[in-house]
Amino acid sequence: MTLLSLAILFPLAAAAAVLLSGSRGGGLARFVFAGAAVAEVLIAAVLWAGYGDTGPGRLAYEEQVRWIPNVGSSYHVGVDGLSLPLITLTAVIFLACAVYDWGAKDRPGPRAALFLFLEATSIGLFAAQDLILFFLFFDLSIVGMYFIIAGWGHGDRARSALKFFLYTFLGSLALLLGFIGLYLGAAPHTFDIPELLRAQPLRGNPAGLWVLGAVVVGLAIKTPTVPFHTWLPPAHTDAPSTGSAVLAGILLKMGTYGFVRIAMPLLPEAWRAWTPVLIAVGVVSVLYGALVALAQSDLKRMIAYTSVNHMGYIILALAAAGAGGSQAARETAVTGAVTQMVSHGLITGALFLLAGVLHSRAGTYDMGAFGGLGGPAPRYAAFFAVAAFASLGLPGFSGFIAEFQIFAGSIGAAPLTALALPGILITAALFLRALQRVFTGEVRGKSPGLADLRPAEAFSAGGLLVLSVLVGLLPVPLLDIIAPASAWLVSQVGG
C-alpha cells in the first residue's frame, strides 16, 4: 500500500475506531479526530516533499488494484500538479475543523466519524484516476455532508439537507451518464482516466458534445455555477460552521477539479466547442454571485454567494483555456484557476469558521443585529477584517495571486472575459460594507459583552489565514507544482 492509499484509508480506519469505541460523549472522539487530522497533514507534507515533477501527464505515487475488471474499472490512484495542492488543502482544512470543534459537545463521536469519513472521500476523490472511483468518492461526499447538515445544522436543517442531497445527487447522476458515455466511446471500453487520455474517446463524434454536456452539468451543480447554485445558500446557512468550511473549502472544489481532471483533458474538442457557453456561465456567475452577495443581510448567506462569485472566476479561466489565443496566456489562466481553488478553500474556510463564532455567541448571522463589535471583541474584529481583505483579493494574500493570474491569462486568451472585472469591485464593496456594519459604529444589538475569540477558534481560522498570507507572499513553491500541470493541460486542450 502506498502512502497515498494510506492517506485515503487512514481517516476511514479512524472513523471506524471512533464508532466502534461507542464514545458518544467522551473526549476520545476529539483526540482521535485531531490526531488523525494531524497525521493526514504530515502525510500530505511527506507527499509534497517527495513529489518530483514526473513529466507531462505522468503521475506520482501511482497505485492500481483490480476492482471491477469486467467493466474496465480499477482502484487507480495517483497524484500530479493538479491534485497535490488540493489533497494538501484537504488535510489542512480538516485539521482546522478538528481544532475548531475541539470543544464541541453535541454527539462528538458520530460527528468526528463523519468528518473523518468526509476527509477520506475528499482525498480519495482528488487522488482518483478512475472515473468510477471518482464517482464513488463524489457520491459518498454528498452522503456524508447530508448527515452533517441534517444532524448538526440549525434552522431549517432537514429541508436544506434534503435540497442539498437531491440537487447534488442529480448532478452526480448527470456525471455518471457522462462517464458511461466516455466508457462506451473508448475502444477498448474503459473507465481508467490515463487510458481514456490515450484513447481520446468520441474525437470527431458529435455525441462528444452531449457527453461533455452531461459531465459539465454534473460538475456545474457541484461547483456551483449559475443557474445551478440555488442549493448552496440554504445548505451553508443551516450547516454547522465546520460543515460549511468543509463544504465551501473542499466539496465545491470537487466540481472545479472535475473540470481540469476529466472534462478538459478527456473531451478537448467538445470543451473548445463549449467555450462560449462556459465563458458566459463564468461571467454571469462572477457578477451575479457578487451582486446577490451585496444584497444579503445574513453574513453566512453573503459568504456563500461570494463562493459562487469566486467559483465563477475559476470557470472563466478554464473556459478561456479552450478559447484559443496564446499558449502562455492560457497556461497562466489555468494556473490561476488551480491556485484559486486552494486560495478559496483557505480563505472561505476561515470566513465560515469566523461567521460561526457569531452564531455560537448570539444565535444569529444577521448583520443588522450587531454593531460596533470591534469594541467588545477586538481580536475577532481583526481576524475577520484580515479574512475579508484576503477574500476580496488584496495583494499579499493568496486570492490576489490567483485572481491576478486568472484575469491576466483569461483576458489574454479571450478579451471578452474582461466583462467579469467589475466582480472584483463589487466584492470589495460588499466586504467593506459588512465590516462596517458589524464592527464599527456604536456598540448595539447583540454586540455588548460578546465574548472575544477563544484559542481554538483563533488557531483554526488564524492558521488558515496565515497559510493564505504565505501563499500570497511566497507563491513560488505552489506555482512550481501547478504550472507544469497547467502547461500539460493546455496542450491537451489544444486549439
Place this chain on the structure above:
Amino acid sequence: MDAGADALVLLPEILMLAGAIAALLAGSFLPRERQWVSRAIGVAALAGAVAASAAALSGPGASAYSGSYVVDALSSGARLVVAVSALLVITLGTDELRGAERESETYTLILLASLGAMVLAGAADLLVLIAGFLLASIPLYALIGLARTPSGAEAALKTYLQGAFFGILLMLGVTVLYAAAGTTSYSGLRAGLGPASGAIVGVGLVCVLAGLMFKAGAVPGHFWVPDAAEGAGTAAAAFATTVPKIGGILAAYRLLEHMPPTVAWPLLVALLSALTMTLGNLAAFAQKNPRRLLGWSTVSQAGYLLMPLSVAGAVPLALPAVLVYLAGYAASNLAAFAVIGAYPRRNLLTAYEGFATARPWQAVALVVALLSLVGTPPTAVFLGKLTVFTAAWDGGFWWLTAIAAANTVASLFYYLRWLAPAFRAASPDSPGAGDFNPRPWAAGTAVAGAVLTLAVGIGGGLAWAGLP
C-alpha cells in the same frame, strides 16, 4: 442422457423439493413449540442448494430432459440468488414464525415457491415455463394469505386473481407461439418463428411477457405488489417482493434471447421498463407506511431490471448486468425488510423517529440498504445500476438510460423520507416513541444483509471477473 445424469444436473432443485416435503412431513409430527426442526430442515436444504449450485459453477453448462431445462450462467445465478434470498427470508422471519400455528407450512411454501423461481429461470421450453410459473405462483398465494388478517386476505385474493389472469394470458401466449413455431422448445423457436407473421409472434410474445411481468412485479402485472408488501406477514412480504422477481426477470431474459428479429421486442421491453420505473416511483412518493413504500419501490426496481432485457442477446454486458443487479437488489431489499421485521408494529415512517439514537447499527444498516436501492456506490445496487445503464446505452437505448437516471434521483426523495425521521431525535409525541426493542433475528438479518450489500458492492466486481 439417462435419468441419473439428469438428476445430478438438477441436484439443487431436487434438494429444494426434498427439503420442502421433509419440512412438511416433519411439521405434521411436531408439537407446535418444536417446529424449529422443520426450520432446520429448510435451512439445510437451502444451504445444500447453495453448495450444489456453487459446485456446478465451475463445470460446463448442461441441460436436462432433452434440452427442456438448461443449466448455464443464467440459471446458476438464479439458483444462487434465490437460495440465499430464501435463507435471508427465513432468518428475518424466525421471530415472527417461531411457534406460529403454520410455521412448518410456511417453510414448505417458501421452498416450493423458491423452487418455482429456479425452474422459471432454467426453463428452455415453453411448457416447462408454464410449470415453473404455476410452481412459483400457487405457493406464493398461500404464503401471502397465511397472515390471517383482513388485509392479508385481501392481498392474497388480489394476488391470486391477478396471478390467475396473467397465468391464463401466459398459457394463451404459449399456445400462439407453439402454433406459429411448431415447437415449444426454445432452441427451435427462432427458426420456427422466423417465417411466421410478425403480428402473430407479437401477440404470443406479449401474452407470455405479461405473465412473466406479473412474476417480476412489473407493468402491467404489478398491482399486487404493494398490497402484498403491506398485507402479508413480514417474511412473506420480503419473499414476495424478492424471489418471484428473480424467476420472472430471468425467464423473460432467456425467452427474449430466442425471439426472431421480426418483432420489435427490444422497444417494447424498453417502454415497459421506462413505464415501470416511473410508475413505481410516482406511487412511492406519497406513501407513509414503510411496507407500502418498499412495495412500490420494488416495482420501480423491476423497471431497472428490465433495462438489460431490452438489449438481451445484443450486448455482451446484458446478462451479467441482470445477474449483478438481481443479486444486489435481493440483498438490499431483504435488509430493508429485515428492519421492518424487527419492528413489525411501526407502520408509519414517522414511527422511526429516534431510531438512530436508540439503535445506531441498525440505523446504519437501514442507510446502507436504502442508499443501495438508490444506487449509491460502493453498494451492490450501484454495481447493478452501472452495468444496466451501460448495457442499455450500449444497445442504443440511451434515452432509457437517461430516464433511469432521472428516476434514480427521484427515488432518492422517498427513500430519504424514511431515513430522515430515523436520524431525527424522537419527540414525545412521535408515534411509538422511545424504546426500540427489536426482534433479534430480524435485527441481525438487517445488519447481515447490509454487510452483504456492501460486500457484493465492493467485492462483486472481482468475483464476477473470477467466474469461468
